[in-house]
Amino acid sequence: MKKILGVIGGMGPAATCDLLEKIIALTRAASDQEHIHVIADLDTAIPDRTAAILQGGPDPVPELQKSARRLESAGAEILLMPCNTAHYFYDAVAGAVSVPLLHMPREAAAALKAAGAKKAGVLATDGTVRAGVYEKALREAGVEPVYPSPAMQREVMRLIYEGVKGRKVPLESIPVRDVLRDLKIQGAEKVVLACTELPIAFAELGLMEGCLDATRALALAAVRAAGAEATVSDPW
């Protein structure tokens, strides 16, 4: 009997759909009934995570805990949270429920380590970067993190907020290749897309080569944790 997954989602809603699609694609199944039972809570009442960390915006923890409890009550046996920045609040969310909560940055770090990377570029929101969410997970896995220069980091934020979340500017108008070059110059062997909005943009731009999709790493970990057979052996 496979376990029921619960997704604390809506951060943003498109990133939650992206995770669901990856779970479906990574599950070996030939009929509806062979897939994993997933309950996804696209809880758009969760305040912006980056704003909370950097600008003293509303605390997302109470609503994240409400979502976690809602999913547990509905029958979810393993929780996951498709928002990297939200992992800054991991302990408070995991502590609110009695079922396990998977940890996306740790899953991504494990995949980078398994691929032999000693140094990895981190593309994430300002909140994730400054909160040290990936810094800690990567160093624990023996991978040294490198970050975009301040000017390039502003472009990453534009890509996330105006390109994907707001769909206000065309993705092609943002110099993403320059961002990747900047990381390579600093010695990054691989790059982790450490914001759930980024794989959506990178896939559209055809720039996934050498980039680890943290969402995909989480999806693969979830498929295995649920007890289903995966279609691949690693998330690359």
Place this chain on the structure above:
Amino acid sequence: MKKILGVIGGMGPAATCDLLEKIIALTRAASDQEHIHVIADLDTAIPDRTAAILQGGPDPVPELQKSARRLESAGAEILLMPCNTAHYFYDAVAGAVSVPLLHMPREAAAALKAAGAKKAGVLATDGTVRAGVYEKALREAGVEPVYPSPAMQREVMRLIYEGVKGRKVPLESIPVRDVLRDLKIQGAEKVVLACTELPIAFAELGLMEGCLDATRALALAAVRAAGAEATVSDPW
């Protein structure tokens, strides 16, 4: 305050993601917080609907009702069911909860009527066709339904089960253009894609012209029912 949507999903899981994406795309929102709160239950324990109607397979009603109640308990205020065939069991599912359940075939029929169609082709599973799910909804809206010939209907079933659900055969290998020609010869002015797997295939094949995506009609109705502002005025 927008209402919370609950999705009785997993029939199949990809079709549920497709509905979620359409709800997101059809909602006018510039940030995560402006989107609609949606709880999606991808309940893959729901038995095959077509098999139940045509071959006396396991009854999906108890599990559909469980999913509806699970969503109501979790806080959903309006339910929707992204599976056309499942609407054969609409009354039993709607009767199990005290919140309203939107009706996809009726939403699609309303959109066909609004577009001035007097005769519409119905592409659906054998279960949906023989159960008369669209027959009833279309006639109530004053639209005459026409169906593919038996040989063409077999191709529609192959497209749904082997092409989309199982990903066993390439979509291009199925003569979908012949199916559309067959309906046109019978006088169909428009075609309704009355199985949630079909818009996925038709979009990939670039054949959406003149076809109403019942999933999109349901998504638009859901956005309005939730009290959010829609990005379009009709689902075509």
